[in-house]
């Protein structure tokens with residue numbers, strides 16, 4: 538065990554270890570490593586909003602978390618400045634991981650001041666904003682006009698800002714794809730008929746698309 542680094546006859550140290558209930562102590566680094574690391578460390582990303590999530594290693598209420606990140610290929614870990622000594626189990630890394638072309642790692646460790654213990658770092662898998670993000674479905678609005686049913690599709694504002702309006706939407710009426718774009722008028726419709734429309738946002742530059750939105754329906758006069 539790591540306790541074997543204790544030198545024989547180091548009575549003072551052994552006594553203090555027993556008193557503080559530390560099961561393991563690295564004399565060389567003077568760091569107690571008794572806390573289990575956080576579990577299930579993973580990035581979640583929607584519309585290029587990236588956050589790190591993890592599970593608490595114990596049910597102890599004293600836990601605080603420290604998050605670091607780095608760009609793949611770089612040596613140094615950087616502190617996520619807004620996620621040092623936090624109690625919540627997630628960290629907004631959108632700012633730190635804003636370059637969609639890069640790959641990133643993040644890691645988190647737990648500490649408990651009351652028992653002066655720290656866990657090892659728990660690392661995420663490699664994360665790519667570009668490949669790993671999920672695009673959210675657009676909102677669809679329908680309006681009856683003289684010309685027909687006006688379909689208006691809007692992708693999420695956060696997404697539009699991130700990809701500088703480089704999005705397209707596929708518009709589906711019933712099960713057929715009828716158009717692309719953000720506005721469309723459906724003409725030559727049958728009267729007193731219910732039409733349902735769904736749409737899907739596409740980011741051609743990143744070869745990504747959202748799920749289809751929920752269907753919006755309208756009945757013609």
Ligand SMILES: *[C@@H]1O[C@H](CO)[C@@H](O)[C@H](O)[C@H]1NC(C)=O
Pocket residue numbers: 538539542563564565566
């Ligand atoms: C103790 O910590 C030092 C420095 O961090 C490390 O090199 C060494 O491998 C550790 N020993 C054990 C048994 O964990």
Ligand SMILES: *[C@@H]1O[C@H](CO)[C@@H](O)[C@H](O)[C@H]1NC(C)=O
Pocket residue numbers: 593594595596
């Ligand atoms: C925390 O407590 C819940 C219920 O009290 C238990 O199901 C769970 O296993 C505990 N988690 C840990 C990590 O001890």
Ligand SMILES: *[C@@H]1O[C@H](CO)[C@@H](O)[C@H](O)[C@H]1NC(C)=O
Pocket residue numbers: 614615616621
């Ligand atoms: C990160 O924060 C810790 C304190 O929590 C500090 O010791 C360390 O130097 C910081 N690292 C960087 C790269 O700023």
Ligand SMILES: *[C@@H]1O[C@H](CO)[C@@H](O)[C@H](O)[C@H]1NC(C)=O
Pocket residue numbers: 629630631632
């Ligand atoms: C996450 O951080 C980014 C950039 O720092 C900020 O624009 C955004 O509002 C934050 N999101 C949340 C949910 O706090």
Ligand SMILES: *[C@@H]1O[C@H](CO)[C@@H](O)[C@H](O)[C@H]1NC(C)=O
Pocket residue numbers: 678679680681687689
């Ligand atoms: C639908 O029509 C109403 C009134 O004709 C108008 O106020 C509203 O802005 C229209 N909505 C859309 C999404 O075009």
